[in-house]
Amino acid sequence: MREFKYNKILLLCIVIGLAAALTIVWQRHKIEESSTIIEMVMEYEDVVELAQLEGVPTDHVMQRMKEAGITSLAVYETTLEKLNKSGKVAVLSGAQLMQQYYTGMQGDVVWRNLIETGRIQAEDVYVVGRDPQVFAEVKEDLIERLSPERVTVLDSQRQILAVKANYEKVVKWNLGLPSDEMRYVSGQGFYIVARPSNYTKVEKENVEGVFDRLSGIENVSALIFVGDEALGYPDLLPLTLEKVKGKQLTLGLIEHPLQLQFFKQEGLVPMAIANDYKAARVYVIPKDEQPKLKSAEAVQRWIVTDQERNIRINLLRKYDKAEPGKTLLETNLEYVANVRDGLIASGFSIGKAGVFHPYFPNIFLLVAITVGAVAAGVLFLSLVRPFPVGYQYALFLLLSLVFAFPLLKGSGNAVRQAVALCSAVIFPVLAMTWQLDRWRKMSIEGRGSLMGIIKDGIGGLIITVMLSMVGGMYVAAVLGDVRFFLEMEIFRGVKVTFVAPLLLITIIYLARYNLFENEVEDEKDIWSQVVKLLNYPLYIKTLLIAALVAVGAWVFIGRSGHTAGVPVLDIELKMRAFLERAMYARPRGKEFMIGHPAFFLAVMALYRKWPRVVHYAMIVVATIAQGSLVETFAHLRTPVLMSFVRGIDGMVAGIGVGIVAVLAVQVLCYLSVVLGRRPVKNE
Structure with a gap:
């Protein structure tokens, strides 16, 4: 019988590598244990819609959500469509205004005068403000998204803007972060997770405009970009980074639905690295999947996700269907509270998202591990087909130098x-x-x-x-x-x-x-x-x-x-x-x-x-x-x-399963003997 010997020097190198590995593993464990704060986030629009569906004041739903465990609200950039639905502005197409005039349904003297003097164009879009600040922000946002030549003030007293754009498209465009919503959210005691998008041919003024909106808002905790690019990409990422550091914001990395890395947003990873890794992984249950999950299943999903995948920002979506015997508001409050309680029971705390210390292992510990891995490889080769010890050491030294040099x-x-x-x-x-x-x-x-x-x-x-x-x-x-x-x-x-x-x-x-x-x-x-x-x-x-x-x-x-x-x-x-x-x-x-x-x-x-x-x-x-x-x-x-x-x-x-398997095979062996399917001597 061929004998295989285990080289003791190689084994010693493996043990030394193990000691180095355990040192790093312990350091890593301490860092992981120090970052256990979960930020519970819900979209501001979801909370407002829930209040509308239940017919209760938004303030009431806000406070109930806060009591249930929501720490932050995500505020997205507004659109003309959202502003129109909320009554903050009115958005009309030129064709619509002219139809009203020619059918005799336009009784407003100002509009009739604008049409009769040829200042209303059928292909343009018209925005009418109500609140001066909201109107000023909408004007500013439209100019930045389009150009000053395409946005005109028709009547400053009535707050009327003329916009040269396609009506169906422009009403859905992201404009800018709404100051009134962010101030309201902050006033209700929540952190704000701002969700800006990038600009086409982004300029310095665009980036500064986003952070000017944020400058007067307290409790902004994180920035999660919308779209395929980080704000400022490709040429103004340093400016965005400067502003992010100035406000000490955490950058959100949205996990991919396949649970491998995250949605690709150009410029985000370099920015997160330059931000001293002050970034947090974000998870949201896919919109088409959540309705299929019972509340208890979704709660368990959150607990497992945060435990196993270093998620530190939970972006919870509301349920749109009430559970039997409960109102829609009660259903969602219980869901949120159960997620919070489950996380606390699992050793997490709730608050502003925890981030990881920018940890990198000691180079010499990595070299020791590398040498140990090389020793394991050479040992394996010697156990396949034994070869002289001197050759083992030569191969070991050569490979160790080749692999250790780049690390050093x-x-x-x-x-x-x-x-x-x-x-x-x-x-x-x-x-x-x-x-x-x-x-x-x-x-x-x-x-x-x-x-x-x-x-x-x-x-x-x-x-x-x-x-x-x-x-x-x-x-x-x-x-x-x-x-x-x-x-x-x-x-x-x-x-x-x-x-x-x-x-x-x-x-x-x-x-x-x-x-x-x-x-x-x-x-x-x-x-x-x-x-x-x-x-x-x-x-x-x-x-x-x-x-x-x-x-x-x-x-x-x-x-x-x-x-x-x-x-x-x-x-x-x-x-x-x-x-x-x-x-x-x-x-x-x-x-x-x-x-x-x-x-x-x-x-x-x-x-x-x-x-x-x-x-x-x-x-x-x-x-x-x-x-x-x-x-x-x-x-x-x-x-x-x-x-x-x-x-x-x-x-x-x-x-346990192995013991059961052995017992099951033993029973089958006995049955085969009893039934005469195998000779007893083979048992």
Whole structure:
């Protein structure tokens, strides 16, 4: 039997890398724990509409929402359509005014005079003000959005503007942030989340105009841009940044519906970086999805979202349908209050959004982790096919220098990604390799009892999970900086981490076992076994098995990441919801439902001397769980403590399911004997 030796120097380097990783992980944990304030936001227009639907004063709804937990109201730029509906201005088309005149329905002397003197044009738009300040702001906004040549004051006393624009289009254009709404919101005791949009061919006056509106308003907490560009893009971002810093505003990053990074807004990320990372991730339940969710489901969604994805601004939409036995206002107040209570019970507090300290790990700690990852890679190669120790050290030193040099120069983002990918792939394989080598060295005679299988399965799985966790710590540490917390940067290579460990453990397995012999091991190398596998006769049952494997691979790979489109069964969604409520961190199904039970069955296959191919299959499936466990730490937006607990929860649940799987197989074995389907000697 070929012997594989574990190089102690390489192991020592891995341990040193682990110590460095744990140092960074602890620092990261403290930073994550210091940012636990959630800003509960609702749109100002939603609150006003709710008051109108219920027929109660807006002030009353405002105070009730504040008591329920809303801390801030989002104020959008106004439009002529909104102002017209609210009665703050009247918006008329020239064609409409002329129709009124020629049909004898226009009795206003001023308008008749304007028409008769030819100052009314059918293709123009006319705005009539009521409040002088609102009228002044509308005039200012229209001039900035259009040009001074296209906006004319027809009658300053009557506050009439003539605007050369298409009526259907101009009434829907964003104008500017309404001062009256922002003052009202601030006066009601809320923070204001301002939502400006960029200008076409933006100029300095445009940017300054936005912040002039904000300058006289207290309690502006955050800025969340509307549209595909940040205010000031492309050339005036420095000016916007200067104004943002001056008001000490938090920039909002709206999470993408696919839950991967956020809506792309040109110029936003560079601005957030230059703002010393004073930015917060924003989540809003999609408008077409919320009506399908019951209030309790939506509440749970918010709690899980804030816990798992570093969301710090919750933009809540109102429900448009009342629950049975409640008014619409009561339905929404209860919804908001339940979100607040659920977050507080989960350890969050409510207020102005918390932000992350601009943390970056110490370079020398990153170098130690990099060296540890290189040591793990060289160790893996030596466990595939042993080669002289001197060559191991030479390869180790060469690769360490190549990877450490960019880090020491102050760059090395690509190196950090490579180290994370290497750790996510290699460490699960090393954990399973250690287990295989342990089994090869031990005597399995007399270990086939049911209790022996369960006992060794539990012990072996715990150790294997702990070894895989080393890789998780490496990943969590080497990419553990504020850019990854905010998902400005993400781990590259998720698909690889799901596939590569399965290929590598296959190589490891073939280097240790003869896949086609059950009792006798020979010295056939890996390639000869691959050739024999390729020459293996094809049967219908073989094709069916291959088809099942292909379907399983499609689901397995397709479920990774965020863009696969592989459907999730309704029963699985319900199970996820149950686990989210029952456990601190919902374990991954591929771990506790598939991989960990397969580990128990691998023990059973080995101890009961089942066909070697069955043992191999269980080892590959068990490796899925180990790879998934390490890949969990690649979700850097998730607090590292939650990722760790998720892995432990998955192991505990997997032990339970694994025991059930062993018992179920044992029952089937007994039934096959009783029914005469298999000779008793094979049991």
